[in-house]
Amino acid sequence: MTRITVTVDGAKYSDDVEPRTLLVHYLRETLGKVGTVVGCDTSNCGACTVHLDGRSVKSCNVLAVQVDGHEVTTIEGLATEAGLHPMQESFHEHHALQCGYCTPGMIMQAIDVLNTHPDPTEEQIRLGLEGNLCRCTGYHNIVKAVAAAAKAPGAAAVSSSKVGD
Amino acid sequence: MTTRSIGHSVQRREDPRLVTGNGRYLDDLGRDALAAAFVRSPHAHATITGIDITDAWEVDGVEAIYTFEDLDELMARPLPVLIPHPALTHPRTCLALADTEVNHVGEPVVMVVARDRYVAEDAAARIVVSYETKPVVVGVAAAREAALAVHDDVPDNVAAHLIQEVGDVDAALACSPHRLTIPLTIERSACMPMEGKGVYAVWDRDDASMRMWSSTQTSTGVRAAVAARLGIPLARIQCMAPDVGGGFGVKINHPWPEELLVPWAARALGRPVKWAEDRREHFVSSAHERQQLQEVEVGFDDDGRILALDVKVWHDNGAYTPYGIIVPIITATQLLGPYKPGTYRCEFWSLYTNTVIVTPYRGAGRPQGVFAMERTMDAIAAFLGKDRTEVRSTNFILPQDMPYDHGLMFQDGRPLKYDSGDFPASLAKLKALVGWDDFAAYREQAEAEGRKVGLGIGCYVEGTGVGPYEGGHVHVETSGQVFVATGLTSQGQGHETAFAQIVADELGVRFEDVHVTTGDTRRMPYAVGTFASRAAVMSGNAVAAAAKVVREKALRIAADALEANPDDLEIEDGVISVKGAPDTQISLSTVAVLSNPLRYAFDDAAKAATQFAGTFDPDKPPVAEGDEPGLEGKGFYSPTQATFANGMHAAIVETDPVTAEIRILRYCVVHDCGVMINPLIVEGQVHGGVAQGVGGALYERMAYDESGQLLNASFMDFLVPYASEVPFIETDHLETPSPLNPLGIKGAGEAGTIPVSAVLASAIEDAEGFPILSMPISPSELWELRRQRASAAAHSATTEGDR
Ligand code: FES
Ligand code: FES
Numbered sequence: 001m002t003r004i005t006v007t008v009d010g011a012k013y014s015d016d017v018e019p020r021t022l023l024v025h026y027l028r029e030t031l032g033k034v035g036t037v038v039g040c041d042t043s044n045c046g047a048c049t050v051h052l053d054g055r056s057v058k059s060c061n062v063l064a065v066q067v068d069g070h071e072v073t074t075i076e077g078l079a080t081e082a083g084l085h086p087m088q089e090s091f092h093e094h095h096a097l098q099c100g101y102c103t104p105g106m107i108m109q110a111i112d113v114l115n116t117h118p119d120p121t122e123e124q125i126r127l128g129l130e131g132n133l134c135r136c137t138g139y140h141n142i143v144k145a146v147a148a149a150a151k152a153p154g155a156a157a158v159s160s161s162k163v164g165d
Numbered sequence: 166m167t168t169r170s171i172g173h174s175v176q177r178r179e180d181p182r183l184v185t186g187n188g189r190y191l192d193d194l195g196r197d198a199l200a201a202a203f204v205r206s207p208h209a210h211a212t213i214t215g216i217d218i219t220d221a222w223e224v225d226g227v228e229a230i231y232t233f234e235d236l237d238e239l240m241a242r243p244l245p246v247l248i249p250h251p252a253l254t255h256p257r258t259c260l261a262l263a264d265t266e267v268n269h270v271g272e273p274v275v276m277v278v279a280r281d282r283y284v285a286e287d288a289a290a291r292i293v294v295s296y297e298t299k300p301v302v303v304g305v306a307a308a309r310e311a312a313l314a315v316h317d318d319v320p321d322n323v324a325a326h327l328i329q330e331v332g333d334v335d336a337a338l339a340c341s342p343h344r345l346t347i348p349l350t351i352e353r354s355a356c357m358p359m360e361g362k363g364v365y366a367v368w369d370r371d372d373a374s375m376r377m378w379s380s381t382q383t384s385t386g387v388r389a390a391v392a393a394r395l396g397i398p399l400a401r402i403q404c405m406a407p408d409v410g411g412g413f414g415v416k417i418n419h420p421w422p423e424e425l426l427v428p429w430a431a432r433a434l435g436r437p438v439k440w441a442e443d444r445r446e447h448f449v450s451s452a453h454e455r456q457q458l459q460e461v462e463v464g465f466d467d468d469g470r471i472l473a474l475d476v477k478v479w480h481d482n483g484a485y486t487p488y489g490i491i492v493p494i495i496t497a498t499q500l501l502g503p504y505k506p507g508t509y510r511c512e513f514w515s516l517y518t519n520t521v522i523v524t525p526y527r528g529a530g531r532p533q534g535v536f537a538m539e540r541t542m543d544a545i546a547a548f549l550g551k552d553r554t555e556v557r558s559t560n561f562i563l564p565q566d567m568p569y570d571h572g573l574m575f576q577d578g579r580p581l582k583y584d585s586g587d588f589p590a591s592l593a594k595l596k597a598l599v600g601w602d603d604f605a606a607y608r609e610q611a612e613a614e615g616r617k618v619g620l621g622i623g624c625y626v627e628g629t630g631v632g633p634y635e636g637g638h639v640h641v642e643t644s645g646q647v648f649v650a651t652g653l654t655s656q657g658q659g660h661e662t663a664f665a666q667i668v669a670d671e672l673g674v675r676f677e678d679v680h681v682t683t684g685d686t687r688r689m690p691y692a693v694g695t696f697a698s699r700a701a702v703m704s705g706n707a708v709a710a711a712a713k714v715v716r717e718k719a720l721r722i723a724a725d726a727l728e729a730n731p732d733d734l735e736i737e738d739g740v741i742s743v744k745g746a747p748d749t750q751i752s753l754s755t756v757a758v759l760s761n762p763l764r765y766a767f768d769d770a771a772k773a774a775t776q777f778a779g780t781f782d783p784d785k786p787p788v789a790e791g792d793e794p795g796l797e798g799k800g801f802y803s804p805t806q807a808t809f810a811n812g813m814h815a816a817i818v819e820t821d822p823v824t825a826e827i828r829i830l831r832y833c834v835v836h837d838c839g840v841m842i843n844p845l846i847v848e849g850q851v852h853g854g855v856a857q858g859v860g861g862a863l864y865e866r867m868a869y870d871e872s873g874q875l876l877n878a879s880f881m882d883f884l885v886p887y888a889s890e891v892p893f894i895e896t897d898h899l900e901t902p903s904p905l906n907p908l909g910i911k912g913a914g915e916a917g918t919i920p921v922s923a924v925l926a927s928a929i930e931d932a933e934g935f936p937i938l939s940m941p942i943s944p945s946e947l948w949e950l951r952r953q954r955a956s957a958a959a960h961s962a963t964t965e966g967d968r
Pocket of ligand 2: 096097133
């Protein structure tokens with residue numbers, strides 16, 4: 001067991017973890033943050049995408065011990081008291097989700113795309129989301145939602161990174 | 166005036182929880198549960214000669230290890246054949262845990278239950294199963310040849326053989342002016358929902374009852390199956406489908422071995438147990454679909470009118486047939502699409518192979534049938550030198566032919582009789598949308614730029630909304646909030662939204678005040694399931710019927726209270742008033758209070774229903790004879806037959822002259838599913854369906870090697886399309902209402918997927934100028950076809966020259 005201290009969605013946690021524990025399992029099983037889900041075992045689907053120090057990572061591809069001293073934001077840390085994050089709002093408005101299983105990862109990745117390309121072309125959106133699978137929507141409305149969110153103020157920002165201590 | 170909700174692109178009720186990570190999928194439940202893991206067969210065909218579990222017990226945290234030997238009599242029986250059919254003469258199903266024989270890689274052999282999944286897998290890795298391998302049957306060709314058998318007692322590998330014929334095909338073929346024979350191949354693909362299967366069970370020892378959750382498309386089916394195998398009365402078991410991360414067919418098959426074993430172990434151990442399928446497990450131990458070999462013989466006249474259509478299908482059903490022969494039956498019947506051939510015969514053989522079982526995957530046999538029919542249409546057009554749409558038009562069933570009875574039996578055991586549709590109108594819309602008549606000019610321009618482009622088309626008819634029934638329950642609580650339950654489950658289709666729209670309209674309440682629960686046997690124990698694009702038709706009409714019952718009751722109680730005639734009342738936004746005298750009104754919440762005569766007031770509103778409130782007639786019993794307390798009602802919808810939706814797709818592709826890379830430039834869909842409850846949701850279904858079709862046409866296949874190993878059992882190698890592979894989908898709709906149900910709706914769930922392989926084959930063929938007879942097609946396969954054509958051409962040029 002190894003002791004780690006990590007900030008997740010603005011709150012600080014200290015836990016003993018097995019060295020082999022994946023970040024996604026630490027989030028889900030130790031912290032109970034089951035909003036981040038698992039869709040594959042080869043790091044291809046992106047369902048588990050979270051932000052590590054502000055950049056997207058696949059949390060099934062990171063060991064919990066690697067995030068010691070770092071800051072993680074999950075889908076559960078996006079909305080504020082003021083309401084949904086603009087990207088969440090845009091996904092809702094454009095019907096960019098059906099079963100919703102890819103959605104947490106897709107939204108986290110979409111925010112990362114806008115961080116890189118604040119005013120993205122269709123191609124930049126599509127390539128930016130390459131790594132996140134959706135089996136339901138055909139991506140049509142996801143691409144539209146991301147493009148529309150790019151026009152909304154604050155779509156690339158992640159609230160909890162401001163909360164950090 | 167309340168605006169109607171049906172027909173509007175209302176935003177989904179499901180979204181707020183799902184976009185914030187507050188959805189609850191199977192593996193999100195039961196954090197304290199023990200975890201199950203399985204030892205699965207590494208061989209495609211083998212005899213089990215021994216199982217050694219001693220080492221596994223050394224792992225700290227192991228709670229139980231089960232093999233076939235541990236199963237009781239009920240659990241040791243083969244899994245049920247869900248849909249028996251007289252033609253399915255040799256059905257075979259697997260055991261919950263394999264006993265002496267395994268028939269595909271991935272078949273479960275040992276179950277380990279442990280503190281968590283890490284520990285369970287550690288222990289599973291230490292279990293040694295000894296096998297004697299047997300020769301394997303992989304692929305339809307090998308199954309058909311039957312040099313080897315999958316099941317010793319089925320030496321020809323034929324699970325089922327069925328012929329359906331309408332008219333005298335042989336005679337019609339004999340006198341057809343033109344005849345063509347077309348051999349076709351479709352490979353395996355799979356549903357691949359982003360969430361795998363999963364089961365979580367909690368046994369209450371004191372109450373001797375089970376609560377279980379399954380990532381299923383039928384919670385009532387799972388409940389009944391588990392009750393039967395565990396010997397529990399139905400009254401003591403409840404099954405819920407939580408948020409389900411996609412299904413697409415694979416989760417309608419049931420009970421999966423794990424769906425029996427997890428609750429069985431939970432009861433044996435007296436502890437909650439959970440299993441969440443991982444991706445590799447999903448690849449090798451769930452289900453696949455699609456693989457068929459087909460042979461079409463067609464006779465037609467100079468106009469391209471089909472006089473005789475004779476189709477043979479060799480269908481790969483994998484190692485077992487738990488779901489019967491629904492898939493090839495659908496291929497055989499839905500192949501006909503919008504056309505009326507003079508005579509028709511379809512003969513199929515459903516064959517065993519040592520591969521994962523085959524059960525319906527979105528489209529369920531239709532993509533293969535449509536592929537056969539549409540390839541045939543293109544072949545006829547090419548033979549006669551006619552426009553491909555003209556040949557199709559010549560064979561269309563016309564609106565005045567409706568209802569049109571093909572004289573065949575459909576998958577629900579009822580006549581294949583189309584209820585409505587306007588195929589010429591759909592085709593006209595599609596041609597306009599894609600710019601069919603302008604394509605020649607576009608091609609010319611592309612060719613001038615050194616580009617190769619092609620235009621393809623595909624049409625289909627889809628039987629949707631099959632019975633037997635669904636039910637709805639509507640309850641207006643005293644808060645005025647309306648709670649609706651229907652038993653079928655949801656996997657992303659937006660049922661909470663669509664059914665709320667229907668109830669809001671039928672009852673006269675605000676959409677916001679309606680709350681829908683699906684797939685929970687506690688709330689609606691009678692249901693069938695979500696498959697065959699049936700949810701909107703079946704449960705939509707069922708909740709509408711239930712809402713009508715409630716509405717009538719509400720009007721009756723209100724009429725008493727307002728001393729008015731029920732016929733003079735109307736309900737709007739949850740308020741009942743006298744038409745023309747809106748001040749004489751009573752709210753639905755008050756009516757709900759009055760509907761339930763009370764002895765005890767639990768809040769202010771409830772006082773009105775108590776015995777000294779003076780609101781009742783002392784000469785009548787508090788609950789009238791034949792009446793029930795409460796403002797609630799039930800309704801069921803059970804149609805005599807399926808309703809038939811239809812659509813037509815066209816695509817423009819570009820093929821790279823050097824690398825043979827295939828790019829979709831445009832994809833157009835004209836879709837007719839009758840009245841649309843929510844166009845936003847319908848369009849979403851179409852988009853997603855097309856994307857799955859694109860995957861199946863260009864990228865996805867199950868690469869089995871000759872020993873029955875699935876070589877690409879991961880998302881690394883099985884190529885589900887990313888956003889970079891699917892274009893925007895252009896859609897247009899026709900709304901030809903179904904005359905069969907009060908709402909006039911038809912199903913939409915599978916539509917998008919059905920014709921895609923046919924459409925893209927048609928487009929690639931158009932670009933390349935030679936027939937495409939096998940799908941999916943990769944750039945390397947297209948390149949190889951080009952090479953073969955070129956070398957054949959060079960060869961014949963040489964032979965010419967030699968002469
Ligand atoms: S679960 Fe992390 S990429 Fe699939
Ligand atoms: S919405 Fe179901 S996988 Fe994307």
